[in-house]
Amino acid sequence: xxxxxxxxxxxxxxxxxxxxxxxxxxxxxxxxxxxxxxxxxxxxxxxxxxxxxxxxxxxxxxxxxxxx
Numbered sequence: 001x002x003x004x005x006x007x008x009x010x011x012x013x014x015x016x017x018x019x020x021x022x023x024x025x026x027x028x029x030x031x032x033x034x035x036x037x038x039x040x041x042x043x044x045x046x047x048x049x050x051x052x053x054x055x056x057x058x059x060x061x062x063x064x065x066x067x068x
Contacts, residue, residue, distance in 0.1 A: 003053065010050040012060060017042050 006012065028036065048060030 003058070006050045006053070006058075008051060012048060012050050012058075014046045014058065014060075016044055016046065 027033075046060060048062050051059045051061055053059060
């Protein structure tokens with residue numbers, strides 16, 4: 001995936017796949033897990049303010065003080 005050039009404090013919206021796998025004992029039945037997979041599984045939508053990034057992470061904050 002190519003990451004666009006971002007500037008500090010840009011507003012961003014990122015759709016990403018979480019590594020969460022809820023098919024562990026006690027989390028979900030087989031039917032619930034199959035339904036979860038059909039509904040996009042572990043896709044997460046994050047919205048925030050861009051701060052920085054490295055090779056592994058894009059760092060966001062959810063809100064900022066009015067005086068920033």
